[in-house]
Amino acid sequence: xxxxxxxxxxxxxxxxxxxxxxxxxxxxxxxxxxxxxxxxxxxxxxxxxxxxxxxxxxxxxxxxxxxxxxxxxxxxxxxxxxxxxxxxxxxxxxxxxxxxxxxxxxxxxxxxxxxxxxxxxxxxxxxxxxxxxxxxxxxxxxxxxxxxxxxxxxxxxxxxxxxxxxxxxxxxxxxxxxxxxxxxxxxxxxxxxxxxxxxxxxxxxxxxxxxxxxxxxxxxxxxxxxxxxxxxxxxxxxxxxxxxxxxxxxxxxxxxxxxxxxxxxxxxxxxxxxxxxxxxxxx
Amino acid sequence: xxxxxxxxxxxxxxxxxxxxxxxxxxxxxxxxxxxxxxxxxxxxxxxxxxxxxxxxxxxxxxxxxxxxxxxxxxxxxxxxxxxxxxxxxxxxxxxxxxxxxxxxxxxxxxxxxxxxxxxxxxxxxxxxxxxxxxxxxxxxxxxxxxxxxxxxxxxxxxxxxxxxxxxxxxxxxxxxxxxxxxxxxxxxxxxxxxxxxxxxxxxxxxxxxxxxxxxxxxxxxxxxxxxxxxxxxxxxxxxxxxxxxxxxxxxxxxxxxxxxxxxxxxxxxxxxxxxxxxxxxxxxxxxxxxxxxxxxxxxxxxxxxx
Amino acid sequence: xxxxxxxxxxxxxxxxxxxxxxxxxxxxxxxxxxxxxxxxxxxxxxxxxxxxxxxxxxxxxxxxxxxxxxxxxxxxxxxxxxxxxxxxxxxxxxxxxxxxxxxxxxxxxxxxxxxxxxxxxxxxxxxxxxxxxxxxxxxxxxxxxxxxxxxxxxxxxxxxxxxxxxxxxxxxxxxxxxxxxxxxxxxxxxxxxxxxxxxxxxxxxxxxxxxxxxxxxxxxxxxxxxxxxxxxxxxxxxxxxxxxxxxxxxxxxxxxxxxxxxxxxxxxxxxxxxxxxxxxxxxxxxxxxxxxxxxxxxxxxxxxxxxxxxxxxxxxxxxxxxxxxxxxxxxxxxxxxxxxxxxxxxxxxxxxxxxxxxxxxxxxxxxxxxxxxxxxxxxxxxxxxxxx
Numbered sequence: 001x002x003x004x005x006x007x008x009x010x011x012x013x014x015x016x017x018x019x020x021x022x023x024x025x026x027x028x029x030x031x032x033x034x035x036x037x038x039x040x041x042x043x044x045x046x047x048x049x050x051x052x053x054x055x056x057x058x059x060x061x062x063x064x065x066x067x068x069x070x071x072x073x074x075x076x077x078x079x080x081x082x083x084x085x086x087x088x089x090x091x092x093x094x095x096x097x098x099x100x101x102x103x104x105x106x107x108x109x110x111x112x113x114x115x116x117x118x119x120x121x122x123x124x125x126x127x128x129x130x131x132x133x134x135x136x137x138x139x140x141x142x143x144x145x146x147x148x149x150x151x152x153x154x155x156x157x158x159x160x161x162x163x164x165x166x167x168x169x170x171x172x173x174x175x176x177x178x179x180x181x182x183x184x185x186x187x188x189x190x191x192x193x194x195x196x197x198x199x200x201x202x203x204x205x206x207x208x209x210x211x212x213x214x215x216x217x218x219x220x221x222x223x224x225x226x227x228x229x230x231x232x233x234x235x236x237x238x239x240x241x242x243x244x245x246x247x248x249x250x251x252x253x254x255x256x257x258x259x260x261x262x263x264x265x266x267x268x269x270x271x272x273x274x275x276x277x278x279x280x281x282x283x
Numbered sequence: 284x285x286x287x288x289x290x291x292x293x294x295x296x297x298x299x300x301x302x303x304x305x306x307x308x309x310x311x312x313x314x315x316x317x318x319x320x321x322x323x324x325x326x327x328x329x330x331x332x333x334x335x336x337x338x339x340x341x342x343x344x345x346x347x348x349x350x351x352x353x354x355x356x357x358x359x360x361x362x363x364x365x366x367x368x369x370x371x372x373x374x375x376x377x378x379x380x381x382x383x384x385x386x387x388x389x390x391x392x393x394x395x396x397x398x399x400x401x402x403x404x405x406x407x408x409x410x411x412x413x414x415x416x417x418x419x420x421x422x423x424x425x426x427x428x429x430x431x432x433x434x435x436x437x438x439x440x441x442x443x444x445x446x447x448x449x450x451x452x453x454x455x456x457x458x459x460x461x462x463x464x465x466x467x468x469x470x471x472x473x474x475x476x477x478x479x480x481x482x483x484x485x486x487x488x489x490x491x492x493x494x495x496x497x498x499x500x501x502x503x504x505x506x507x508x509x510x511x512x513x514x515x516x517x518x519x520x521x522x523x524x525x526x527x528x529x530x531x532x533x534x535x536x537x538x539x540x541x542x543x544x545x546x547x548x549x550x551x552x553x554x555x556x557x558x559x560x561x562x563x564x565x566x567x568x569x570x571x572x573x574x575x576x577x578x579x580x581x582x583x584x585x586x587x588x589x
Numbered sequence: 590x591x592x593x594x595x596x597x598x599x600x601x602x603x604x605x606x607x608x609x610x611x612x613x614x615x616x617x618x619x620x621x622x623x624x625x626x627x628x629x630x631x632x633x634x635x636x637x638x639x640x641x642x643x644x645x646x647x648x649x650x651x652x653x654x655x656x657x658x659x660x661x662x663x664x665x666x667x668x669x670x671x672x673x674x675x676x677x678x679x680x681x682x683x684x685x686x687x688x689x690x691x692x693x694x695x696x697x698x699x700x701x702x703x704x705x706x707x708x709x710x711x712x713x714x715x716x717x718x719x720x721x722x723x724x725x726x727x728x729x730x731x732x733x734x735x736x737x738x739x740x741x742x743x744x745x746x747x748x749x750x751x752x753x754x755x756x757x758x759x760x761x762x763x764x765x766x767x768x769x770x771x772x773x774x775x776x777x778x779x780x781x782x783x784x785x786x787x788x789x790x791x792x793x794x795x796x797x798x799x800x801x802x803x804x805x806x807x808x809x810x811x812x813x814x815x816x817x818x819x820x821x822x823x824x825x826x827x828x829x830x831x832x833x834x835x836x837x838x839x840x841x842x843x844x845x846x847x848x849x850x851x852x853x854x855x856x857x858x859x860x861x862x863x864x865x866x867x868x869x870x871x872x873x874x875x876x877x878x879x880x881x882x883x884x885x886x887x888x889x890x891x892x893x894x895x896x897x898x899x900x901x902x903x904x905x906x907x908x909x910x911x912x913x914x915x916x917x918x919x920x921x922x923x924x925x926x927x928x929x930x931x932x933x934x935x936x937x938x939x940x941x942x943x944x945x946x947x948x949x950x951x952x953x954x955x956x957x958x959x960x961x962x963x964x965x966x967x968x969x970x971x972x973x974x975x976x977x
Contacts, residue, residue: 055837105839113837119830121894121958122823130827133820134839140848143819144812152820195839319745368949375660376952378745379889382882383948387941389879394934503878507756510749556765563760566753573750574738 005033007069008199008231009054014063015087016049016255023049025255026088027063031199036225036232038242040266041252042275047235048114050252051203054233055111056101062087067107068198073097106134110197112188114204114235118176124187125172129159131194159194165227166190166220182213186220193228200224202234206241218244243267251275287547290418291540292533297424297493299532300431304486305509306516306524307438308358308479314455314519315475318377322361322384324506325392326480330354330487331403331497332392338404347406351484358480359473367469385503392499400498403491410492423492428529430489434482435525442521447474455519504562508535511569517582526580531568535561606962610807614800621799632912634799636904638783639911641806642863643903647887648810648896649856654885655894656817657849658829659740660748662881666755667854669876670731671724671861673762676777676871677770678720684779688772695769701781710789717781721805721862728858729851731758736850740843752878762873776872783866802863809856814896816852825849886944891954898956905955910940 009031016024024046031037039047053060056073061081065073074097077085110131119127132155138148163169166186171179176187185205192200205221206214218241225232236242242249243263251259251266253275259266266272305327312320333353337346365384369377409423442448450471453461462468490505491497509524512531516523537544541557572579617637624630646668653659678700685694700723701716708715739750761767763774771777786797816822824845827835836842865871883906891902916922917936925931947954 057833057837100842101836102839102841105837110839111837113834117831117834117837119827119834121830122826126823130820130823130835130840131838133824133827136820138820140816140819140821140852143821144816146815146819148820155820191838317745319749365945365949369952372952374744375654375893376948378660378748379885380945380948382885383889383941383945386879386882386886387938387945390934390937390941394932394938397933500877500879507752507878511753514746514749554765559764560760563757566756569753570735570739570750573742573746577742577746 005035007031008033008035008067009233010066011050011054012064012066013089013092014050014053014060014065015085015089016046016053016058017061017081017084017086020084020086022086022255024053024060024252027250027252027255027257029250029257029260031231031233033198033231034225034229035248036221036234036246038246038249039233039235039252040237040239040242040249044254045252046255047252048203049255051111051201051235055109055201056099056104059098061085062089062093064093067104067109070107071095071097072099072104072107102134105195105197108196108198109201110192110195110199111201112185112192112203112205114207116181116184116188118184118188118191120175120177122176123173124163124168124176124179125159127176127187127191128162128194129155131191132159134195162190162194166193166224181208182216185209185217189220189224193224193230197230200228200230200232202232202236204235204237206236206238209238214238214241217241221245287540287544288537289416290420291536291544293415293418293420294424295533295536296529297427297489297532298536299529300427301486301490302505302509302512302532303431303525303528304434304482304489305505306512306528307435307482307521308476309510310513310516310518310521310524311451311475311479313513315451315458315472316366316377317374318366318381319510320479321378321381321506322365322388323358323479323483324502324504324509325385325388326354326358326361326502327483327487327490327506328392328497328499328502329357329388330480330484331491331501332396332401334488334491335401335403335497343404343406347488350488351481354484354487355477355480358476358483362472362476367472389499389503396497396499398499400496402496403494406488406492409489421493423489427489430485431525434485435521438478438482439521441478447471451475508562508565511565514569514579515572517579520579520581523579523581531565534564534568538564610811614804614807617803618800621796636908636912637799638802638867640904640907641803642860642867643884643887643907644900645806645809645856645863646860646884647891647899647903648813649853649860650884651888651891651893651896651899652813652817652825652856653849653853654888655899656822656829657825657846658832659846659849660744661751661850661853662748662878662885663735663751663755663854664857664884665876665878665880666751666758667728667732667857668861668864668880669755669758669762669873670728671858672865672871672876673771673777673861673873674724674727674858675720675862676780676865678723679717679781680777680779688777688779689769691775692768692772699780713781717801717866720781721859724862725855725858728861729855732851732854733847736847740846740850752881755876755878755881759873759876771873774874776870777865778870780871781866782869784869802867805859805863809859810896810900813852813856817896821845821848886948889954890944890947892956892958893954894958895954895956895960897961898954898959901955909943910936914940 007030011027011029014024014027015022027050039050041047049058052058054065060073060075062076062085064071074093074095076093077090078096119130135155136151138151142148163172166189168183168187168190171183176184179187189202189205206217209217221232222245224230246263248261249263249266250257251272258271258275259269261269305323308323309320312318330350333350334346337350361384365380366377369380409426411422412419413422413425415425442451450461450466451474453464453466454468454471508531509528512527513524515531516525516527539558539561542554545551620634624634646664650664653661677696678698680688681699681702682697685697699716700720701713704712704716706712735754739747742750762771765773767773783798783802786801788795788797824835824840827838827840828842828845832842887902887906888899890906891898891900914936917931917939918933919931922931
């Protein structure tokens with residue numbers, strides 16, 4: 001653990017309850033600058049839900065998320081949830097902060113999606129360029145009347161540079177959806193990087209990839225961490241990838257965290273083996 | 284006071300019943316296809332026009348059933364020709380197709396009628412004048428709500444206790460899964476359109492009896508209002524649509540008479556012209572509902588998956 | 590290398606397009622001088638006038654429906670606001686009492702008059718321009734108000750809410766209590782209209798009846814094209830393609846939807862003002878939802894997501910319904926004389942069938958999502974490919 005570095009992401013007691021179903025129960029985690037951290041767990045363990053809470057898609061029922069030392073998300077059981085709340089730590093949090101995802105992206109979080117969500121009608125270049133929109137200083141008038149020409153050209157150059165770096169220059173003007181699967185994943189990561197994040201959240205980046213592509217992706221993730229100085233939080237099913245590149249791992253099962261530690265520790269943890277790895281051994 | 288309001292309430296209930304019969308067509312189609320069938324109001328108008336032409340050339344006991352059959356056939360054909368080919372297209376395309384059909388029907392009606400107002404035939408018995416609670420009205424005003432409720436109860440029974448009804452419920456819950464489970468989607472959708480247009484045809488008889496006549500745009504406003512009623516009650520819910528329609532009918536009728544009511548009451552001394560807003564009010568209500576409870580009174584909440 | 594080419598190409602296309610636009614305007618100006626009302630081709634001018642009104646309306650709707658993916662059906666309402674604002678502020682004081690015959694006109698103020706008192710003839714033109722811009726601003730202001738609650742709604746709910754809003758607006762403008770401003774349900778007339786637009790240079794009178802509406806539409810459409818090609822336009826398209834992804838990439842949905850909605854309504858308001866000046870009257874009862882549907886069908890005809898498509902679509906629509914298919918209404922069409930069939934209303938029937946065919950079988954419309962400039966570029970590319 002790089003405790004000497006500042007804490008990028010701190011999740012405290014996050015509980016997410018849909019009606020009577022507790023999807024994530026009292027989840028806490030930390031991530032320090034420059035780390036690669038993974039959240040793993042069997043299907044339906046609440047990984048993506050946790051992700052969606054961190055990125056602002058869902059407001060948690062209870063708990064707090066801090067980013068770069070700043071409280072960004074906080075909630076406590078309110079309204080109808082007051083009675084229906086099944087989790088712990090009721091009363092610990094008293095504020096209500098519910099930013100939309102774009103606010104968090106502006107602060108420096110960027111994500112990819114489990115089921116790739118590229119902008120279908122647009123080219124590779126445009127997909128990356130649009131993610132640069134966030135960094136604009138122009139308003140709608142200056143942009144329309146061309147007063148932002150310098151900035152526009154700068155963003156175009158940056159987008160091109162980024163495409164070059166991630167190795168998509170040869171397909172720059174292809175439609176995003178015409179790319180092979182592996183490249184679409186790569187493009188999604190490039191698009192997220194275009195927002196210049198401090199923390200990159202990857203939701204199952206290797207889903208649907210063959211072993212060869214997975215190996216490439218593993219290397220790629222390591223490279224972007226070093227090159228772009230980002231911290232990376234990922235959800236993954238491919239154990240090879242997770243064990244290879246993550247420095248620490250959190251394991252979720254039925255919404256609760258059952259273990260956390262280094263890959264070596266996780267591999268030996270009895271609870272984890274029972275809940276998750278044991279199953280893969282059989283298979 | 285009560286004496287001034289009562290006639291408006293009674294006529295409101297009656298109009299509400301007519302809206303309810305149209306609204307069911309909207310809500311069922313939306314429940315299954317997620318489509319606002321903009322042409323539904325125009326089908327309703329066509330039912331009125333057909334009645335005008337047929338009543339002139341044949342006895343009513345033939346004209347009425349024939350009108351209903353032809354209207355149902357029209358509804359069925361619209362789905363076949365204009366919506367079915369777009370089953371896999373984006374929702375917006377289907378909605379545009381519905382708008383196109385509405386445009387076509389209105390223009391056809393304009394061509395056939397020459398844009399003239401066509402007097403609706405008097406249907407014996409239901410057009411007769413009667414006196415209720417000391418006020419005179421036509422019998423249709425009184426029977427509409429009862430007929431509406433009888434039809435709705437029959438419909439709910441059909442949906443809850445027959446095989447096709449079960450299929451309808453399944454399809455409206457999940458289109459793809461029902462298809463995988465072997466439900467013949469196209470039959471279910473056709474059945475929905477048949478039921479919807481049947482009720483609209485019955486509704487048109489009740490509606491136009493109370494009005495001077497039919498013009499090509501006669502269907503547009505009742506159609507929109509019925510749709511608003513369906514949204515108000517929670518789109519996809521039949522009881523919701525019916526209750527929504529009654530509320531809108533009564534509210535509309537009260538607003539039409541608000542000047543008179545307030546003058547009698549002594550609140551105001553001259554006409555303010557609230558009647559101008561009898562149509563607009565429906566939409567104010569719609570926007571309020573959509574903003575504060577987008578799922579309507581009885582609609583179910585769904586969350587989008589990321 | 591690629592980026593330099595990219596920016597150079599972009600500049601080249603924009604110069605080329607500008608030249609084309611200037612040539613087009615010059616032709617319109619020439620036609621305006623040389624086609625007299627007695628001429629058989631006078632219909633062409635009518636088509637150009639009405640066509641430019643609808644072209645702007647269609648393009649502004651396309652900005653919303655095609656580029657931002659917001660299915661709104663409130664266009665007629667915003668056009669109504671624009672038409673009324675324009676009309677009210679350009680009625681000369683001498684005509685006011687005749688126009689507002691049942692009311693005591695509240696607004697006794699006319700931009701063209703006020704400005705011409707100060708600046709002479711040029712002031713009249715400026716006054717018209719100010720009134721047109723004000724028409725757009727009023728529409729945009731109302732769009733902002735209604736947008737706050739309704740833009741959060743999803744596709745068809747948004748459609749029906751905006752449709753409802755247009756109906757509300759129509760009722761409000763017809764309300765007798767607002768008569769001193771809106772003239773109640775009576776029509777507004779005698780305001781500055783295109784048939785009177787002239788430029789006097791010495792002894793020569795130059796007719797501007799067609800040139801002015803075409804010019805306003807052209808400038809407005811160029812602005813919309815600029816917006817669509819800017820970083821904001823790209824953001825709109827990303828919202829259309831995938832709202833969730835757009836938000837995750839830092840695009841503020843509420844703000845961008847609002848920008849698109851208000852800009853679209855601004856130009857809808859301008860097109861409403863143009864409609865008033867072309868038709869010489871403004872009456873709330875004309876701005877029914879049927880008008881919105883017609884504009885939508887023009888957009889569909891041209892191709893949702895193509896601005897050139899919307900322009901072509903609206904001119905075709907207007908030309909077909911006002912001119913080419915006229916015969917269908919008056920007995921003889923293509924030399925066939927059949928007064929029994931070809932009578933009033935048949936034109937619109939044929940026309941709606943054509944539209945249904947487009948909607949069902951040519952869903953992409955004339956242009957799909959392409960622009961005219963893309964077609965040229967594609968041809969260049971192909972030529973280059975062949976040369977290699």
